[in-house]
Amino acid sequence: MTAAMTSLERVLATLGHQEPDRVPLFLLMTMHGAKELGVGLEEYFSRGENVAEGQLRLREKYGHDCLYNILYAALEVEAWGGEVIFRDDGPANAGEPMILDVERIRSLEPPDVAASPVLARALRATEILKERSHDVPIIGVVMSPFSLPVMQLGFEAYLDLMFERPDLFDRLMAVNEEFCVAWANAQLAAGATAIGYFDPVSSTTIVTPQAYRDTGFKVAQRTIARINGPTATHFASGRCGPILGDVAQTGTAMVGVSGEEDLAALKQAAAGKVSLLGNLNGITMCRWTAEQAEAEVKAAIAAAAPGGGFILSDNHGEIPLQVSDEVLHAVAEATRRWGRYPLDWVDA
Amino acid sequence: MDRVGARETLMAAAESADVLGASEQVVTPALEHIGDDWERGSVSLAQLYMAGRIAEQTVMEVLSQDGSGEGEAPQIAIAVLEDQHALGKRLVLSALRSSGHAVTDYGLGVTVPRLVQRCQEDKPRVLLISTLMLPAALHVRDVVDQLALSAPRPVVLVGGAPFRLDPELWREVGADAVGRNSAEAIELVDRFTGGAR
Numbered sequence: 001m002t003a004a005m006t007s008l009e010r011v012l013a014t015l016g017h018q019e020p021d022r023v024p025l026f027l028l029m030t031m032h033g034a035k036e037l038g039v040g041l042e043e044y045f046s047r048g049e050n051v052a053e054g055q056l057r058l059r060e061k062y063g064h065d066c067l068y069n070i071l072y073a074a075l076e077v078e079a080w081g082g083e084v085i086f087r088d089d090g091p092a093n094a095g096e097p098m099i100l101d102v103e104r105i106r107s108l109e110p111p112d113v114a115a116s117p118v119l120a121r122a123l124r125a126t127e128i129l130k131e132r133s134h135d136v137p138i139i140g141v142v143m144s145p146f147s148l149p150v151m152q153l154g155f156e157a158y159l160d161l162m163f164e165r166p167d168l169f170d171r172l173m174a175v176n177e178e179f180c181v182a183w184a185n186a187q188l189a190a191g192a193t194a195i196g197y198f199d200p201v202s203s204t205t206i207v208t209p210q211a212y213r214d215t216g217f218k219v220a221q222r223t224i225a226r227i228n229g230p231t232a233t234h235f236a237s238g239r240c241g242p243i244l245g246d247v248a249q250t251g252t253a254m255v256g257v258s259g260e261e262d263l264a265a266l267k268q269a270a271a272g273k274v275s276l277l278g279n280l281n282g283i284t285m286c287r288w289t290a291e292q293a294e295a296e297v298k299a300a301i302a303a304a305a306p307g308g309g310f311i312l313s314d315n316h317g318e319i320p321l322q323v324s325d326e327v328l329h330a331v332a333e334a335t336r337r338w339g340r341y342p343l344d345w346v347d348a
Numbered sequence: 349m350d351r352v353g354a355r356e357t358l359m360a361a362a363e364s365a366d367v368l369g370a371s372e373q374v375v376t377p378a379l380e381h382i383g384d385d386w387e388r389g390s391v392s393l394a395q396l397y398m399a400g401r402i403a404e405q406t407v408m409e410v411l412s413q414d415g416s417g418e419g420e421a422p423q424i425a426i427a428v429l430e431d432q433h434a435l436g437k438r439l440v441l442s443a444l445r446s447s448g449h450a451v452t453d454y455g456l457g458v459t460v461p462r463l464v465q466r467c468q469e470d471k472p473r474v475l476l477i478s479t480l481m482l483p484a485a486l487h488v489r490d491v492v493d494q495l496a497l498s499a500p501r502p503v504v505l506v507g508g509a510p511f512r513l514d515p516e517l518w519r520e521v522g523a524d525a526v527g528r529n530s531a532e533a534i535e536l537v538d539r540f541t542g543g544a545r
Contacts, residue, residue: 090483096432155435159394208392237513239389259513283482283513287520320482
């Protein structure tokens with residue numbers, strides 16, 4: 001049996017395609033910290049101190065292997081001047097698109113990361129997490145330049161732009177890339193260990209593999225090369241099997257994969273090239289029993305954990321607030337029970 | 349994507365039937381085929397969107413020249429519940445209109461009280477609800493419960509990411525059926541309206 005490792009050692013070992021002491025577990029919770037603090041979501045997100053405290057309490061409670069600095073996915077669009085709508089039972093969401101006339105893209109400039117109040121809150125959370133934790137990866141988050149336009153323009157207008165206005169598409173990518181790099185590097189400077197590069201539009205659920213190679217792939221290659229730390233590309237429940245080899249070429253270290261794909265087949269395709277993160281279904285997780293949680297954890301570990309290169313997580317990058325503490329405890333406990341290397345029970 | 353080819357195909361089919369009949373023979377099967385391919389992962393959402401948009405534009409353009417398609421249609425309404433993301437609704441709306449269904453669009457970011465109010469005013473026979481986030485999907489239960497207070501309530505059909513990721517969620521929220529894609533939406537609407545256009 002491998003000697004007990006810290007969370008950071010465990011994650012680094014698996015990213016090196018080695019078997020650590022046990023399968024690392026990332027419980028990517030953005031909202032459950034508010035429950036720990038006994039406050040509403042809008043109040044929780046109003047201070048970086050709250051988010052840091054929530055993350056530390058959650059890790060204490062479940063013993064998983066990361067801290068997560070993100071407030072909500074729409075914070076970037078808020079930094080760009082867009083509207084964000086808060087609610088009590090789910091993540092804050094982007095309101096109406098901030099760019100209603102695509103011609104505005106010609107004069108669009110990225111926001112100054114250092115001057116944005118909402119980004120400052122996430123950076124403050126990161127700094128506190130860095131001060132108060134040891135040997136635990138702190139995961140920062142950016143929305144990819146290729147996927148951010150869904151919130152900037154709306155999905156429909158973005159697809160129209162992508163297919164019909166290549167000049168404005170290229171200009172938007174250039175502006176977004178500058179912002180993405182600056183925002184990622186600010187998080188790394190504040191103490192983040194790695195950056196989650198969320199890129200759902202690149203998934204084959206949204207665009208064809210060839211369209212990805214012509215667009216999102218090139219954007220990712222350019223952007224990731226300028227980020228001063230490791231990245232994990234996440235497709236937020238979108239499928240990526242047909243492009244997995246291309247994604248590995250973008251320089252990313254890990255890929256967040258969909259619950260709609262065959263995890264064992266993905267692991268076979270990824271082995272030695274890129275590590276996998278996933279792929280528990282966060283939506284059905286809301287109704288799991290503890291027994292189901294254990295069964296799902298066992299199935300994912302059996303499919304992808306042998307040989308390392310795998311971190312167990314949900315498949316979306318954000319566990320719904322409706323997932324109960326009981327189920328989260330069951331996932332964590334099952335990972336500790338069934339994820340210990342060597343995984344002798346898998347072959348049996 | 350071949351807009352000209354799509355128009356020529358529809359026009360050719362319309363020579364032996366009216367435009368709506370031709371649309372049913374040509375456009376609906378094509379969209380169903382593309383929807384099935386998306387389900388299998390061989391077609392992207394972007395292609396599905398473009399196909400739906402071209403189909404809707406083509407049918408509407410030919411219909412406006414033909415003058416057919418007018419008449420009393422069963423009332424069908426569609427809304428995005430509590431979200432500004434329109435793509436799912438757009439796909440379904442395009443597919444339904446391309447297949448000859450008249451649909452009232454209640455728009456984006458519709459709240460539960462507003463949706464219930466619109467349905468009580470308009471009394472649609474079928475209500476399609478598109479959602480993106482789980483909390484909105486769970487609020488379909490509130491819509492169904494409140495609509496049930498003023499019978500007959502419309503048939504409630506749901507779609508969107510939460511319902512795709514959890515195949516049982518539609519039952520939990522009290523919907524009458526779930527459509528995994530725009531082709532399934534056409535099938536469901538036809539089933540609940542008896543195929544009337």
